[in-house]
Amino acid sequence: MTQLTNEAIRYIEDTDTGLHYYEMTPQEARASRTVPKWQSALAPTLASIEDKKITVRDDSKINVRIYTPVNEKMLPIIVYYHGGGWVFGDLESADAGCQLLADKAQAIVVSIDYRLAPEFPFPTPVFDAYDALLWVHEHAAELNGDPSRLIVAGDSAGGNLATVMTHIAKQENGPAITAQALIYPVTNTNFTMDSYKKFGAHFGLDIQGMEWFSGHYSISENLANPLVSPLQAKDFTDLPKTILLAGEADVLFDEGVSYAEKLATAGVEVKHIVMPGLIHSYFSKMEYFEKATIETVEKIAAFINCPSS
Template sequence: MTTLKDEAIRYIKASDSSMKYYNLSPQEARALKVVPKWTSPHSPQLAAIETSKISVRDGAQINVRIYRPVLDKILPVIVYYHGGGWVFGNLDSTDAGCQLLAEKAQAIVVSVDYRLAPEYPFPTPLFDAYDALEWVDDNIQHFGGDASTITVAGDSAGGNLATVVAYLAATLNGPKIIAQALIYPVVDVDFTTDSYSAYGEHYGLDKQGMQWFADHYTDRQNYKNPLVSPLHMEDLSVLPRTMIIAAEADVLYDEGLSYAQKLAEANVEVEHIHMPGLIHSYFSKMAFFEAATIDTVEKIAHFVK
């Protein structure tokens, strides 16, 4: 029996509404998802936070935000992909988590504002994510990063993009990635697991919501495509050492655990971290989950150092 943390209960009560985002258009739903700026005594002092435009393969430009800690030396780099079901999210939605990650991991964090579905369905968000990694690798010396210590990270759909980017980098002879840190990632578009049955309503990410996200991201015939559902990749041995952060009361819990087990079977070093009493989407919802977000960042920082 799951015992939710008090902050999870407060969040569920505060966000409970008869107007479900998955009954709205993506454009209407996005208007309800504005993330307030984080102000807190725990907010770190960084050397700089800068937003830049970069070009991607189809000639479009996307934004990246670069977080530099107060350290005057060449630093590791973490390329971060935000969550939001490929439909929501932007640089602001995980700004707090990226600030903390830069400070606690003593790393430069590059947050990627990939284009969103359904306006830009699969594979465009993935291509944006990969092109941003290549841009980081090509320009890493200009912002004080170490090309030999690149990590990819992300939450939810961003975790999905991070691990598929890591796979593509390994198989396409792309930038070398030394680690991936995945916060409750989407790794199998399959709504039939036990965790979907247990937590499919009123736990932060409803089953209907996940179906809505997936349908906007790609056609159903792609659901088992390994570049959409990386659990179905044939050879996971090419992936770098991995941390998977799993919220206990999350529809995605089972697939994340299966992914960790499959990585281990492929002789990939993997840590699966169980976060008791927490729900999907807690990361960077600082009004409710500041302590849990800081704890998560500290775990990732320890892992990547």
């Protein structure tokens, strides 16, 4: 039986009351989920944090935030995609985790503010994510980054986008991605795996929430598309080494296991780490899960900086 951490219990008690986000409009849900700025003695000192606008394929501009650690060497680059079910989340919701990643991994981190559904449903977030990846690769030298050490990372829906980037980059002969760091990623959208039955209510992400997110992100005919559900991809060979971190009590747990198994079967180096007693969305909710977020970043940093086996 799963034993939740005290932090997870407190988070559930504080948030599992009143009107749920999936009973609101997307606009109302976004307004209800603003993230307080992380202020802590454990926050790192970075050389700079810079906001920038970049142009994507339809000539729209999206925001990115560039985190540079105190290090004058040419550094790896982590392209980070925030979570939020493709419907909410932004640069602020990912800010604490990205600060920590830049410091712990000694890497340039570029956080991507891709456009959100339902105003911009699939495939727009995928296009924004890939166009941002191309921009980072093309401008690596300006960022003091090494284009030969390019990593994608993300949590939840952002983890979904990160892993989709590896498939697109391979198919289109795009930038070589050396690693992916996936924090409880969405890899499937059929809501039938056993972890949905175990943790589908009152564990931070309900099954109704995933149905709400997916319904806003894509029409039902696209839910089995590998660019929405990468577990449905046919080919997993030649993808970058992968670290996948999972909250033990998460509706997405089983699809993460299945994705890691498919990668391993295809010969990809994979490290699957279970975070005991934790629930979906723990990462970067610093008022509850500061310690767990720091531990997660440390595990990612160790993995991406370790030579491939």
